Amino acid sequence: MKFLENIVHKMEPKFAKGGKLEKWNPVFESFATLAFTPAHVTKKGSHIRDGVDLKRTMMTVIMAMLPCLLFGIYNTGHWEMVAEAGDRSLDFWANGGDKFLRGVIVVLPLIVVSYGVGLTIEFIFGLIRGHALHEGFLVSGMLIPLVMPADVPLWMVGVATAFAVIIGKEVFGGTGMNILNVALTARAFLFFAYPTSMSGDNVWMSGNEVDGFTGSTALGDLATFMTDKASVAGQAVVDGAGMDTFTNTYSVMDSFFGMIPGSIGETSVVACLIGAFILLVTGVGSLRIMASFFAGGYVMGLLMNLIGGNVYLDLDAHYHLIIGGFAFGAVFMATDPVTAAQTATGKILYGFFGGAVAILIRVLNPAYPEGVMLAILFMNVMAPIIDHYVVQANIKRRLKRVKTA
Amino acid sequence: MSKTVKLRKGLDIRLVGVANKVKTELKVPKTISIKPTDFHGMTPKMVVKEGEQVKAGSTIFYNKYNESVKCSSPVSGKVEAVVRGAKRRIMEIVISTDGEIQYEEGTPLDAATMSAEDVKEKMLASGLWMYIKQRPLDVVADPNNEPKAIFVSAFDSSPLAPDFDYVLHGNNEEFQAGLNALAKLTKGKVHLSLNGKAPADSTFTGAKGVQINKFIGKHPAGNVGTQMHHLDPINKGEFAWSVNAQDVAIIGRYFLTGKYDARKTIAVTGSEIKDPHYFEVVSGTNLTEVLEGQITSDNVRVISGNVLTGDKVAQDGHLGFYHNQVTVIPEGNQLKFVLTKGWMSPGFDKFSNSRLFPTFLLGKKRFRLDTNLNGEERAFVVTGELEKVFPFDILPMQLVKAAITDDIDGMENLGIYEVAPEDFALCEYVCTTKIDIQDKIRQGLDLIGEECM
Numbered sequence: 001m002k003f004l005e006n007i008v009h010k011m012e013p014k015f016a017k018g019g020k021l022e023k024w025n026p027v028f029e030s031f032a033t034l035a036f037t038p039a040h041v042t043k044k045g046s047h048i049r050d051g052v053d054l055k056r057t058m059m060t061v062i063m064a065m066l067p068c069l070l071f072g073i074y075n076t077g078h079w080e081m082v083a084e085a086g087d088r089s090l091d092f093w094a095n096g097g098d099k100f101l102r103g104v105i106v107v108l109p110l111i112v113v114s115y116g117v118g119l120t121i122e123f124i125f126g127l128i129r130g131h132a133l134h135e136g137f138l139v140s141g142m143l144i145p146l147v148m149p150a151d152v153p154l155w156m157v158g159v160a161t162a163f164a165v166i167i168g169k170e171v172f173g174g175t176g177m178n179i180l181n182v183a184l185t186a187r188a189f190l191f192f193a194y195p196t197s198m199s200g201d202n203v204w205m206s207g208n209e210v211d212g213f214t215g216s217t218a219l220g221d222l223a224t225f226m227t228d229k230a231s232v233a234g235q236a237v238v239d240g241a242g243m244d245t246f247t248n249t250y251s252v253m254d255s256f257f258g259m260i261p262g263s264i265g266e267t268s269v270v271a272c273l274i275g276a277f278i279l280l281v282t283g284v285g286s287l288r289i290m291a292s293f294f295a296g297g298y299v300m301g302l303l304m305n306l307i308g309g310n311v312y313l314d315l316d317a318h319y320h321l322i323i324g325g326f327a328f329g330a331v332f333m334a335t336d337p338v339t340a341a342q343t344a345t346g347k348i349l350y351g352f353f354g355g356a357v358a359i360l361i362r363v364l365n366p367a368y369p370e371g372v373m374l375a376i377l378f379m380n381v382m383a384p385i386i387d388h389y390v391v392q393a394n395i396k397r398r399l400k401r402v403k404t405a
Numbered sequence: 406m407s408k409t410v411k412l413r414k415g416l417d418i419r420l421v422g423v424a425n426k427v428k429t430e431l432k433v434p435k436t437i438s439i440k441p442t443d444f445h446g447m448t449p450k451m452v453v454k455e456g457e458q459v460k461a462g463s464t465i466f467y468n469k470y471n472e473s474v475k476c477s478s479p480v481s482g483k484v485e486a487v488v489r490g491a492k493r494r495i496m497e498i499v500i501s502t503d504g505e506i507q508y509e510e511g512t513p514l515d516a517a518t519m520s521a522e523d524v525k526e527k528m529l530a531s532g533l534w535m536y537i538k539q540r541p542l543d544v545v546a547d548p549n550n551e552p553k554a555i556f557v558s559a560f561d562s563s564p565l566a567p568d569f570d571y572v573l574h575g576n577n578e579e580f581q582a583g584l585n586a587l588a589k590l591t592k593g594k595v596h597l598s599l600n601g602k603a604p605a606d607s608t609f610t611g612a613k614g615v616q617i618n619k620f621i622g623k624h625p626a627g628n629v630g631t632q633m634h635h636l637d638p639i640n641k642g643e644f645a646w647s648v649n650a651q652d653v654a655i656i657g658r659y660f661l662t663g664k665y666d667a668r669k670t671i672a673v674t675g676s677e678i679k680d681p682h683y684f685e686v687v688s689g690t691n692l693t694e695v696l697e698g699q700i701t702s703d704n705v706r707v708i709s710g711n712v713l714t715g716d717k718v719a720q721d722g723h724l725g726f727y728h729n730q731v732t733v734i735p736e737g738n739q740l741k742f743v744l745t746k747g748w749m750s751p752g753f754d755k756f757s758n759s760r761l762f763p764t765f766l767l768g769k770k771r772f773r774l775d776t777n778l779n780g781e782e783r784a785f786v787v788t789g790e791l792e793k794v795f796p797f798d799i800l801p802m803q804l805v806k807a808a809i810t811d812d813i814d815g816m817e818n819l820g821i822y823e824v825a826p827e828d829f830a831l832c833e834y835v836c837t838t839k840i841d842i843q844d845k846i847r848q849g850l851d852l853i854g855e856e857c858m
Contacts (some may be wrong), residue, residue, distance in 0.1 A: 001742040008740065033781060036740035037747040040778040045826070045843035046833040047712045047734065048418070051755025051762050053780025054837055055748040057787060060761055134783060176784025283760045286789060342788040343800065394800055395818045402640045 008032050027123060029132035057284055058135040064278040064285075065142050065332065067271035072264040073103035076150045079205040079215070079261045080106065086210035088233055088249070092259045106206045107264055110145035113154050117161040118144075125170045136175030136182070136338070137165065143183035143332060146265025147325065147373075148190075149198065150206040156194055160186040180380045181339045184373050191373070199369060201234070204261040217261045218250045218323040219362065219369040225311040226366040242311035255322040266325035276331040285335040288344065289351040293330040296355025297321055304363050312363055320359050329372035330355065339380040343390040350386055354379040409601060410635045412622030414796040416758050416831055418564040419771045420712065422732075424672035426571050427682040431668060433506060437480050437689040438499045438723035439465055444535065444545050445847075446854065449476070449495050457484050462509030462531060462665035465498055473548060477532025479667035479688040481507040497723070506687070511663030516586035524589040528656070531665050535726065536652035537590075540633065540645050542854050543825035552646040554593040554637050557584070559609040559650050560600035560620075562627030563711040563830075567672035567683065567729050569650045570606035576654050577608045583657030587648060588614050598632045609650075625796065630828040634797050639823045651729055655688075671695075671724065675712075675733035676773040677705045686724065692731060693721045700733055706776050708732040713830035714843070737777025748780070755779070758794060758835045778839050787837045794831040799823065801832050805842055808849030813856055816849050826850070 014021045015028040032038070033055075042049060077099030082090050118141045119133070126133055144161055168185035169178040191198045205215040214234025221232045230237040232245045250260055258268025265271075279285030301317025308314050320326060334340060334354050341350035354375050361371025368374060441449040449466035452475075453459055460481045468474040482502040490496040511531070516524050525548060528534050537555075539546035546552070560569055573580060588595050594616045599605040601621035610617070618636060620626040629647040639645050648656070651669045658666045667688035674681045679699050686695065692707065700707075700720070708715040710728040718724075724731065741747045746754070752762035756772040764770070791801040799820040807815030826843035833842035 001745065004742070005740055035743050035747075037743070037777065037779060038781060039738045039740050040781065041706075041736060041738050041776040042778060043841070044717065045714070045841050046830050047706060047708055047715065047717070047732075047776050048420075048774045048834065049777070049779050049839060050759070050835045050837075051752060051757040051764075051779050052759045052835075052837055053748055053839070054783045054786060055780065056761050057759075057837060059749065132781070136786065174784070176786045281760060284787075337788045338786055340788070342802065344789065344792060347789075391800060391803055391819070394798070397798065398638075398640075398820060401638060 077103035134175035292351030296352035415623030579657035583653035737775030
């Protein structure tokens with residue numbers, strides 16, 4: 001590695017202050033620090049520092065997302081074939097290689113566009129502000145394709161990424177300063193700007209669907225139960241048989257393993273749990289948020305059962321946790337440390353209400369089949385308030401000391 | 406009523422180079438120095454000039470804004486140099502010794518039978534007052550304040566710290582005399598806190614006239630700030646004082662002999678030290694002789710104090726006033742390639758409080774850490790990591806942010822009066838942002854000192 005090191009040393013003066021390419025220093029620094037941890041040493045205070053840095057932290061999150069990504073690619077290929085055949089009963093594991101390849105063809109361009117657009121903008125802001133690339137987008141850039149439906153046009157992903165990075169993050173000051181989760185901002189932007197391309201029955205499967213085939217998701221079908229025209233997978237439901245029809249189409253096992261249509265990375269709870277395991281073992285993700293998010297969703301599901309009255313309200317509470325983007329949101333979105341609550345108690349409240357609101361929106365508002373995105377964005381906004389009250393409680397506790405003493 | 410406090414939070418950084426329990430006897434150093442910068446916020450007014458002869462116990466300077474607070478020479482000899490920095494600020498006063506120490510002779514006194522005023526006066530006049538530190542603000546105590554309690558920690562839990570049980574073994578009489586003097590200075594209690602994990606030396610267990618407490622836990626259990634918080638926390642308007650255990654013995658020695666005899670035992674430690682062990686030295690000693698033939702490699706950092714809170718000094722520099730150890734670790738000023746030593750390396754050589762490196766599986770392994778930042782400065786992204794090493798009922802990140810933004814109300818509410826920069830040393834160590842948290846807290850305290858005290 002002496003060879004690379006020599007190159008860095010050779011280029012350094014050109015980019016240093018007063019050098020020819022001084023302006024481009026942030027770009028140089030970004031790449032140089034990617035290859036080498038810089039020789040910066042401590043000056044005073046603590047003379048040694050923990051091995052951890054933001055690059056390693058963010059890399060760990062990306063690795064935690066890999067199971068979701070790989071499964072998502074395969075799943076995308078599978079449903080593309082289903083849509084072409086017009087037959088939902090296609091064996092999930094048959095023609096594996098073909099499915100994976102089809103998935104790669106759909107998903108890879110999404111990833112390239114997301115990273116390409118996002119990193120370009122980040123570099124531009126870095127040049128303007130004179131700082132090297134901050135690592136936050138490395139995770140956002142991977143999350144964005146994973147929360148998109150397979151059929152989303154590439155240009156939309158580009159526009160949404162640009163919107164999310166500029167309006168969602170950079171105007172606030174960049175990584176660590178944003179109020180809303182960047183990836184969810186991208187998705188919310190598309191959801192409201194191009195509703196027809198982000199919801200409905202025809203966006204979840206890439207490729208051409210045969211006539212008469214409905215590529216609806218579990219959540220889309222469930223939402224129909226709140227209307228007059230209940231249908232599951234495009235078939236009208238016979239009165240009274242709604243629950244059975246639904247559970248037969250989306251069995252617990254299928255939903256848990258993720259063999260159902262949905263956004264690219266969100267369907268498999270197993271993959272999400274592997275990611276959660278990585279995040280929790282390494283300590284990057286907050287157990288408080290993840291656990292309380294699931295708890296909040298489950299409790300709200302039970303509450304809905306109490307109300308009852310139709311298939312969606314009667315649906316077993318555990319179903320809510322394994323369909324749609326609930327698990328993915330709990331593991332990767334809600335735990336974003338920048339936009340979540342920052343105090344220990346605050347994290348529990350934040351997660352619990354996030355999960356509860358997600359199910360509330362899902363069930364009671366058929367206009368938004370997926371409530372997780374809106375719930376987390378809502379809680380992002382509420383997080384500072386939660387923290388405020390936790391901090392006030394701490395202050396009061398210490399003031400009380402004076403009075404009791 | 407003694408208390409036992411168990412702490413769950415904290416971190417023991419396991420470094421290579423623990424001092425063996427062998428002591429090199431005192432050799433009077435060629436020079437010693439007194440660094441006014443060790444007494445934060447104090448403006449020294451010199452009493453002696455360059456070239457003047459002094460004895461051990463002669464006043465060298467006093468505090469310009471509180472003339473009763475004086476600093477004395479620990480050795481006899483000639484004032485060699487008064488080193489000045491920017492704006493002619495006095496950085497260091499170097500005194501060359503004459504090979505043996507002649508003392509200003511005083512009379513032995515029994516603090517226990519003296520009045521509080523007399524004890525205070527004696528300590529101020531002899532320069533012993535400098536050993537008393539005050540919170541809030543973490544500065545030399547102001548004799549006009551009334552402390553609610555005085556705290557002495559009988560153990561140091563910081564990395565490679567000297568073992569006070571070994572260092573003060575057999576100094577029962579001096580230590581007790583020091584405690585007697587301190588007891589006169591407060592209407593409240595004198596708290597002596599022992600390490601609950603190991604049996605303490607009889608110097609500490611036999612101490613009388615004090616409340617003996619036990620602390621069980623990882624670093625910073627031995628920090629006096631942690632002990633104050635759990636025993637008798639400081640509220641706005643209150644003051645608490647603290648004294649290092651070894652300095653209590655120095656105070657005691659003065660009362661027993663009438664001499665300002667600032668001998669102490671320091672641990673010379675760190676991975677770059679050939680034979681880490683204890684040395685008996687004089688306060689402010691030159692380190693050349695101590696480190697001679699001891700340093701194993703060229704590119705090292707010599708730290709007066711421990712790796713978390715100490716000061717960087719030259720190899721021929723001098724020991725800090727409050728320090729009980731010298732640590733030598735490798736400098737980390739080399740590029741580290743991403744896959745072998747950098748952020749994507751397996752990382753078996755990186756000690757981390759997070760579990761992002763496999764070293765958390767390695768149990769008791771000790772590490773050779775260098776001074777590299779291991780990353781670049783960033784905004785606050787990761788949350789919850791400071792809390793893991795901060796055993797206070799104080800929200801560390803919120804307090805640091807208040808200090809950074811000069812938010813006086815915020816700092817007051819969040820507990821700035823209770824903390825000193827050293828309490829945040831571990832926070833600074835673990836923080837992914839790599840910012841100098843201790844420095845930020847220091848600046849916050851200075852602001853509070855200006856505006857609120």
